[in-house]
Amino acid sequence: MRYGFVIDLKRCYGCYSCQVACKAANNTPRGVDFARCLQGETGTYPNALRQMLPTLCMQCAEPECLKVCPTGATKQDEAGIVTVDKKLCMGCKYCMMACPYGQRHSVPGWSTYFPDAEGELDFYQTYAKGRWEERNGYGIATKCDFCKDRVKEGKKPACAEACPAKARYFGDLDDPESEVSILIKRERGFQLNPEFGTEPSVYYLPAR
Amino acid sequence: MELLVKGEVIMEAQTATKPQTGVKEDVWIPTSCGGCYAQCGIRCHRVDGVIVEIEGNPDSPAGSGKICAKGSAQLMTLYDPHRINYPLKRTNPEKGVGVDPKWERISWDEAYDIIVTKLKKYLEIDPRGGYFQATTVQTSEIRFAVIAFMRAFGFKNYWVSGGGLWCGNGAHFMNGIMHAAWSIIPDFNYNNYTLYFGCSKGHGAGHAALQTAQQVADARARGMKAVVFDPYLSTQAAKGHEWIPIRVGTDGALALGLINVLLNELDLYDAEYLKLKTNAGYLIQPDGHYMRDEKTNKPFIWDFVDNKAKTFDDPTIKDYALEGKYTVEGFTCTPAFQLFKEHIRNKYPLDKVSKITSVPVSTIRRVAKEFGEHAQIGSTITLDGKKLPLRPSAAIFFRGSQGHVNSGWTCLCIDLLNHVVGAADVPGGAMGHGSPVCHGLPETGKPDTVPYACEDGLMVVKGWVYDHKPYPLRKPAPPTRLDLQDMFPCSVYNAFTICSPDWEKYLETFKIDYRPTFMVNFGSNSVMTMGNAQEVTENFLKKFEFIFSFNIYNNEFTEAVADIVLPDSCFLERYTPCVTFPSTFCHPTGIDHWVWQIRQPVVEPLYERRDFNEVMLEIAKKLGIEEKYYDAINKVIPIRYGGDMSEKYKLDPKKQYSWQDVCDRVLKDRLGDSNGLEALKKTGLVKWPNKVEELYWRWFVPVRVPIYFEYFIEAGEQLKEVASSFGMPEIADYNFYKPLAQWNPCPSHTMEGSEYDMWAFCWRPSFHTQSSTQNNPWLDEISTSDPWVYLIQINEETGKKKGLKDGQMIWVENPVGKRIKGPVRLVHGVHHEHVCIAGCHGHWARGTPIARGKGVFFDDLTECDLAHTDSLTQGSDTCAKVKIYACKEKE
Amino acid sequence: MLLKPQSKWTWLVAAYLFLAGVGAGAYITGVVADWLGGEWAGIARIGVVLGFPCVLVGCAFLVADLGKPENFWRAWMRPNTSWIARGTIVITVFMILGAIHFGFWIWPFDSLVDADGARQAIGLLGAIFALGTAIYTGILLGASRPIAFWSTAMLPLLFLVSALSTGVMAVIVGASFAGGAEAAIVKLGKVDILLIIAEIFVVIFYLQGTHRVPESRASAKLVLVESVAPLFWIGVAGLGLVLPLALELAGAFALEGTGPEVAAIVASISGIIGGLFLRQVVLAGGIHAPLKAGRFEYALANT
Ligand SMILES: Nc1nc2c(c(=O)[nH]1)N[C@H]1C(S)=C(S)[C@@H](COP(=O)(O)OP(=O)(O)OC[C@H]3O[C@@H](n4cnc5c(=O)[nH]c(N)nc54)[C@H](O)[C@@H]3O)O[C@H]1N2
Ligand SMILES: Nc1nc2c(c(=O)[nH]1)N[C@H]1C(S)=C(S)[C@@H](COP(=O)(O)OP(=O)(O)OC[C@H]3O[C@@H](n4cnc5c(=O)[nH]c(N)nc54)[C@H](O)[C@@H]3O)O[C@H]1N2
């Protein structure tokens, strides 16, 4: 069993829905997005092209983040999901330097989304802050975990669930019959920056 | 506009009615999103009284379980501490852009008191000076309170923000005539080739956003090609097969060029469709009018088998002549098609079109050929046992191409591409958006929206969103409205009168014997969304003695001109009985189910927020006009929601109803006894299968559409007569009232050789809704890191020629000296003559501190006057000729 | 596409890298001086005494940079997980040896100062680990493979040379405070001339090596002409290299009398500050590789 994603760049139209759905599902604090979308332009007018690249933790089979982690806080489970043990992490940020995909985050503390407002946090932020502290916390490295808990409940990861273009597929890479495996084979799936030898579990299908 | 915001944002520390504490719950509640007008089915996760997540509702065909960035982010709006939570009173008598209203919190009792006292006075003296202005975003709410109140009170002045002017005057009008629909969209299920003219359909903005995003992705994966004409490498252009940069405002000319190739070079057209489903075969007299049968008054066609003129619906017709000249009753008559074809050949030769549009002649030829060939004229497909034409080519358009002086005609020119190849409302072609034809829920037969033919055989829509249908045209008559709208035959809204300094002159000239008195404003941020903020405010909004506004934020409008602001509940806190009907916005074409959705509070309104519809009903009751209010609702329902009201559920003017009672009765009337409000609260929706005859209705409904607009001649003459009778014939350019498709330039196109060497225009990002969403911190976060949205994009080469550096602050200035400022981004994805600005950003209201100062406010570059108005539909021109230059330090 | 430098490691980490380098360099200087004996005895003592405390203070900066300082001890718990963990062990061993060596000169162990054999054995071992510490700071950054500016064999070499050079300088400053070692100071100054010249070459080779990939080219641009340039040209090139070199050269070959040693001291202070700036320049110039998909390249958002 190795969980993986396929993101079809042909289908993706760069709407950021995955980014916000992830934020909502994981209660990530201000400035932190586990499902970060990047915008790109290439070519020269009038033959210019644009394409968004939605990213998330690649749950690398050979994770750089794990290789540099001095405390053993970074772990990899049987399904290939790379997690951070919040008890062990000391927040040295080595993993952030080492991750080739920019998929590690550290949060110094909750900062309100409404800095201009006085008084207590609103109801939602009170809830979100509590959940964040319960599941992650401050100072340590945090990251996407392929929505492990949702998946356990039988749901799709939040970003895949939301994606209006159905550009995100989630499944088992080890199973050659799975939708993701078939798509990768049939549609020239590729991984980002293979030169780092990280063997990402997130594959992309070419835009054109 | 240079704007200095003085004063600080003062936020009261607010104590909310705490969510029900002690209640341990973990529930999902179905309702409808109101983040934009796609009205997707959503479900909200409520934990111990707090909404903690919003997801798509998988049961709903409107969204099919998906949700967009704006939708998910709405919970930040629900709990935004900057929301208005209490009624507010203006204490600063000064009004104007950027003024601090110095709000004072008042009680609901006091608010009602002030409003009712004022309104009573107007009701007694002269109710006609009232004005209702509403937002396009909360589209389902406006059909009840707005219309009912106006009728009950007795005024006719009404306006949906920049809507119409910017996006609907031309498009809804032409689509209504040609497709019985609000808009058109490719049939993504079978389409292979679509031309996009300034619209995003399937790429975030536009209609039924989420399902179409999925449909277009499927189609793209299947190999559908989209060729996108846009000055900007927009999302749709980025995803398309080909991006063809075009000069703004010239789409109509381009479409005529393409038709020219099809008709005069390639001979590629669907003769059968033109003969049977349009007026192409109708015989035209030398004076431009139909040749009619004297007895029946019906238009003639020429049967070239029998070699004689017959009325268009004569059952003995063997075949129609499309070309040639025929003598009927002594007149030389020509089939409309022949005139059309010649007109385009003579008036729109390719070199001229290329010069207007900046699209090379070879590209026009190639695209026309591809379009025509992909239509596979003659091919058929059998669906559900029914044999239908298959025409997998479509040409679509919307806000971008329609927002110009040639608005109405441009929309028609583009749509004619579809009709020339027979690709209208058939598999693969251009479809009336939202499946305009509905046979209703099988149990009740409602809503029923099957169009019918007029005497001349032309299509008349059955259900429509405005009181006035797009066809037959309104008969020009002396105006009674403050914007003179009702004098014009095709106008929906109209800004050039009210927003210009000449408004008073117009009122005097046209002998309007009353003046604006009070305005009810629901949402609409007209200071930002209509045009130049200063002009709109000074010339128009400041002319009202009293304005009360429902809003969820204090926006540029309330701060500039509102006297009283009422804290509206947002869409997550209120009831709305009909959100997916009329199906203008939310039913994607080609899905297999209709859905009737409601909106219900997923939390009780927080603080002292109250529902607009409830409050307006309350005001009506306090004014003692509720009888008329109920009566108006009874009358509105059949028009908007297709089909008469049953006696059982009509509101009885003698009784008292709450807003929820009204909702319940409307639902039971439309959907049957078992589908009242209580029942729908559980499911949020009722759905039923969509039939082939509904979806691909064109050949099932015996109606024709015009390619020759004979009736415009008369409309123009009547308008001229009325206008002349008041001594102001120059209020319209009557050349627009001709029967054959045409293109007319905007003022920006006729200003050659000046220092104003660029065109400014705007586009819409998928993760914002007009001027509504910028205070949402999640969406603001995206925008801040997005490389384009908060910046002014120009072509890199152009920028370099002008000595500009990426990131530098620049001024964009129009010929009358209005200018806006922002950081420039040098890119390759913008036509080299254009300045490209996103959405409706650049806020300055104190009430939205997160939005403040972010992005660039485009509308200040636009002008509201006759020269920038479509003489046919009175839509506004939304492009501007500009010059750009670097900002000096500290400007 | 605008590649942005990392922003997570800043001055605190630079201070750590710098102090670890200075400490290691000073210690090595001390050990070498100890072997030489004679007129170098005072210098030896200063070098050794400076070594371990500098590294310790450096580590304090590192701990201060941690998101969870209270978990710092976990760095020792998994020595076999990563190079970083192994490096931590190297530093720790160095600090232990340094502390013992340091002990030889302070009460109540100062009676041991004559146990030459034991002391020099510890010195040798300690110097090996000091070398490890100095090099390790470079390896630590180099472990971030997506940052090509760091991930190069030149960086450990650069940090080593800088460590030695700043170490020598620290000893010079220390000795000037302790007093009475003018001759040695002048000689150390001459040694430093060689180290500075070596460092200049290493810096040049280091920057020259950045042409390979876009991200390190962007780093070089940042450092040489963009936002980090003032720090590089004034801080590193000026204060760290050119000024000390000029002063020391002047001291060694031009000035007579009390001049040379003052020149060496001023040069050293300047050079030490330059060493700190060098670490900060390297950190601030670190840019992650862009993500590549088809013809597109994307700058990472979270750096
Ligand atoms: N620059 C620029 N200008 C444009 C456009 C553009 O693309 N760019 N688009 C044009 C078009 S096509 C249109 S249709 C118009 C739309 O123009 P408007 O109808 O004015 O729409 P919005 O800008 O979204 O402003 C709506 C206001 O409604 C408020 N609101 C939101 N939800 C609720 C609610 O539940 N209750 C109440 N009472 N208020 C609410 C928001 O706070 C916001 O201030 O703008 C036009 N103007
Ligand atoms: N996400 C989101 N969805 C929305 C809305 C929203 O605000 N946000 N608003 C809703 C409303 S009210 C409307 S009206 C619709 C509008 O939906 P669309 O019609 O899709 O509107 P835009 O994105 O404003 O414009 C479409 C394109 O037209 C281009 N354009 C501008 N001028 C011209 C021109 O002269 N010629 C051509 N060929 N292209 C041009 C722009 O660059 C842009 O790419 O969206 C609706 N849906």
Ligand code: SF4
């Ligand atoms: S939600 Fe889907 S379509 Fe939108 S940006 Fe993410 S992957 Fe792309």
Ligand code: SF4
């Ligand atoms: S993407 Fe980065 S954080 Fe995720 S597993 Fe790979 S190296 Fe680790």
Ligand code: SF4
């Ligand atoms: S920050 Fe935490 S997870 Fe990352 S390397 Fe350091 S200890 Fe490991």
Ligand code: SF4
């Ligand atoms: S899998 Fe879950 S945590 Fe990861 S990006 Fe998607 S929504 Fe976020």
Ligand code: SF4
């Ligand atoms: S498309 Fe519009 S209605 Fe649908 S979820 Fe997004 S904001 Fe809500």
Ligand SMILES: [Mo]
């Ligand atoms: Mo609109």
